Amino acid sequence: MLLGSNILEVGIAVIFVYLLLSLVCTALNEGIASLIDKRGNLVEGIKNLLNDPKFTGLAQQLYNHGLIGGISQYASDPSKRTRLPSYMSGESFSLALLDILSARGIIAGKYGDLLANAEAADDAYEEALEAAAVTPGDPQRVAAVTQAKDALDRARVALEAIAEKAKVAYGQAVQAAKTAPDDMALVKAEAEARHEIDSISAALKMLDARHAAIASAKNPKEVKLLLTADATLKEALAFARDFATEYPDPLGNIQEGLKRLPEGHTKETLLVLVDKTRREVTAIEHQAEAFRKNLEDWFNKTMERVGGWYKRWTQRVLLCLATLVVVASNADTVMLIERLSKDNVLRASIVAAAEDTVKTQADAVSADTALKAAENLKLPVGWSLDPYDSGYFRPPELSWKYTGWAFYKIFGLLISILAVTLGAPFWFDTLSKFVNLRSAGTPPGESSKSAPQSGR
Structure with missing residues (x-):
């Protein structure tokens, strides 16, 4: 014993x-x-999930969304660099991403091609700059940067030209409505003109948000750049939300926006989730919520793999x-x-x-x-x-x-x-x-x- x-x-x-x-x-x-901020694997996982390795696209917009920014340390203190959260719930992810995709879908209804061209021009310009930095003074690389910058400017000017026309048309509609305030046709024309201004403004704000995101990605320690990207995105989303009730098919609206995302696994996956949602839920008024739940499941399954990376x-x-x-x-x-x-x-x-x-x-x-x-x-x-x-x-x-x-x-x-x-x-x-x-x-x-x- x-x-x-x-x-x-x-x-x-x-x-x-x-x-x-x-x-x-x-x-x-x-x-x-x-x-070494190894728990930042969450950020890397989401960048991979949303096909945004440079953190200038969907992933950056997700982190700038109010639902996610609200759980970031120092998000409300402009004097300190915001620390991205090391944990994010599936519900927060799905709600924020659904809001962003809905906004892009609303913009896509009229100006999606122009916005997609401008974003592609952004990427081409950044790639040209990176290539030129590798071999400074190379005439071909310098010429490529100039051409990419010209294409970027043209894409921006195309959107701004539409915005200017929309402002002129709105001003004319307002003046016409004042002369005959009881004429319902003129009142309707004024509302449509206002709608046009807000639509193109949302597209320009979304492009501005992307420019700010690129600047922030280049200088991650610069708090002002991050705050600018955050504020600009919020303005774009606010414009888009005003029109959300006008679209009888929210999932169809989202699908239009997805078609103009850059090619890759994220675009393919999200389109598959849209089709899956349509098969599961036939009632149009319930499809957006069903799609959100599919987004949440997609996120949770991916984060299990991200957790595996950290564990290994x-x-x-x-x-x-x-x-x-x-x-x-x-x-x-x-x-x-x-x-x-x-x-x-x-x-x-x-x-x-x-x-x-x-x-x-x-x-x-x-x-x-x-x-x-x-x-x-x-x-x-x-x-x-x-x-x-x-x-x-x-x-x-x-x-x-x-x-x-x-x-x-x-x-x-x-x-x-x-x-x-x-x-x-x-x-x-x-x-x-x-x-x-x-x-x-x-x-x-x-x-x-x-x-x-x-x-x-």
Whole structure:
């Protein structure tokens, strides 16, 4: 019974050491992830999802939408750079994207081709600039930049010319309506002229939002550029929402906008989701909501894969950290078992700390609590220069004795490294089970659960 109790206590003590080392590695891993913004994988995932690698299109518009901007840190403080959220709900994503696609669809009804041409000219100009930057002074590249800039200007002028005509027509309609305020035909003509101005204004604002997004992508630390992109997009969406009730087929309107998106997997996927929605829901008035739910499902499934990317990265980093921490602390499993088997007092103190950790951490494992429980312990880890210490570091030598020591040392360290990579939650759960098993096995009348002292 005593032998079995000692073995169980050794197991609890070793697991507790694994738990502490895992917590240290987890804290380091989280620090590294925060330092390099690795949790920004969400942004990368959405950029990939919406086929916007340069963050100047749909993905950038999504993050500038009020539903997403509202959960971004410092979004309301123009003096600080906005930090994009590391989490986004499927509902927020689908509602924001649906609003943007609806606006693009409304614009597409009249000026979608012109807007698409202008956006394509934007992309061509940026590509020409990037190519020219690679080989400065190349006459062909410089000429390509000039041609792309001319095409961009022409696309913009085409939209502005329509806007100017719409303003003139509206002014004439207003004057005509004033001369005969009871003439319903003139009143209707004035409303249609106003509608025309708002429609072309929405297209121009959407183009301005894209220009601002490109400028912001080039200078991500410039807060003013990001705020300009945000404000311009909101104006474009506001114009478009005013006309939303005029379209009897919202999903058809969205489909028209999708047809003018850049070619790629996003356009293809969204068009497939439109077709899927039409098959699932025949009532036109319910199709927009059904499409939103399909967008939400699409997002959630994609984010599961993005979570997998982060998990695989975490596992690789955790393995490296575990190797560094275990080797640096000389947390050799073979040595731990040997020392804990012989030192009853040390074993008892670690088991007591393990029990306290399990009791105080019934709901979740915390680095602070576990490390606090161990701060007064003399853990059997660390390298020593004392030849009589079990943690002694033997200088390399050509001998069978050193070879045997090195083999067991590497074997013990390797076991510890693999154990630590299992993570703190795993070892906390395992520790809880072992502690509960020991508690259940305490003989009746025994008040202390610490290891028996020598001589009992």
